[in-house]
Amino acid sequence: MEPAAIVLDLNQLRRSCGSCALHELCLPAGIGVADLQRLDATVKDKRMLDRGAMLYREGDKFDALYVVRSGSLKTFVQNEAGDVQILAFHLPGEIIGFDALASDRHVSQAEALERSSVCELPYAKLQQVASEVPALHRQLMRVISREVVEEHRHLVMMGRQQAQEQLATFLRSLADRYQRLQRDSTALNLPMSRYDIANYLGLVVETVSRLFSRMEEMGVLEVNRKSVRVLRPDLLAGLCRADAASKRKDAG
Template structure:
């Protein structure tokens, strides 16, 4: 046997999907070693973005999809007057870049909210791999479907008349995504600013700050700058379903 055949390629191992902590989120269950090797050939080395760094801009040609490996990003569009509308916030294990699929160029922008690591999936190579690995193709379709569902939730959230309900839904959604990452879903770190949250929800920043204070007074949250502890997940869930005071409070008042 050639002694060189067993030499471990450390650079390959560091970027290998099989050694990535996010593999259970990104990959279909039961994917075999041969299929993992095919996928590894499609993944470019990790990219690191500092806070405020741009992953892509409006008008950039479509070349790849991107997996958030660590950190977080926001996607947004600019209108003709230069005003920002935030479309979403993206956590580890989530894929971004789907906005360019239709026109072969990006129609939004992606910016790092903190120092973040990105896996780049060149789309031409990804198409080839998914044609060879049907389970991976189905997983990609599930991810795209999840993105569509998140967009629908955002539209529904924007249509809520009660600002308190909007913020509650946003925090509950973030907690659910933390749980999917096997993080403590009651201890959130808001990498986005209050302004970003307000923009995303279609509110003014003063309203968001006031709502955080109100939820603290109600005993739902404890807020320390960017750290938010959900003290009463049951009350938060209840606020997501009603546009007023939680039913328990209404019963007490009655």
């Protein structure tokens, strides 16, 4: 007799979206097979987005959360003068759209960085299933909490003085996310432009390009356009801590 709850292999699901898009919500929660199938039934067919296509715009009505199935997206805000501030980059398996939970309207915009596909989770149906499956509700709260933590980390990163530490922290955070998604955390693909990275970090693009070159010279990275291999994760971690150590030394 099959146990009520097992370690899930999402590849057993018949729906093509289930094996990827529900990874964040299902695998860590230990949801039983029957409940997983109920969740899987809420997923709409995947949507394809060409590079530069918008998933949603500021002011759009909130109907669903989205899981990146392939490719990548960026979320950003834009003021009346047209100035853009990038808020986050989103990788396969990650969920976006939480910005609209408070007001039922999106307060940011989401754009595909490359040809991408997303799976849609209609929020009303997701809420219904989550209310009936406590493990799913807990996991959904964990995912939302992680989004808040990432926003705080971004604010702290932009307030730091050392540009090298900012870029190192960005790359290490990306590596950590790769590891969480069971991808090679030393082979990073950067679908975003150098301008996007600079905007996200609050730097100028020339500084970002110079820092990549410097980190290559130090033996930390190997950079080939949008492909970055982390050669020395220990040195990368040390660069993330360098500014904090310097400040403690100055304070002493």
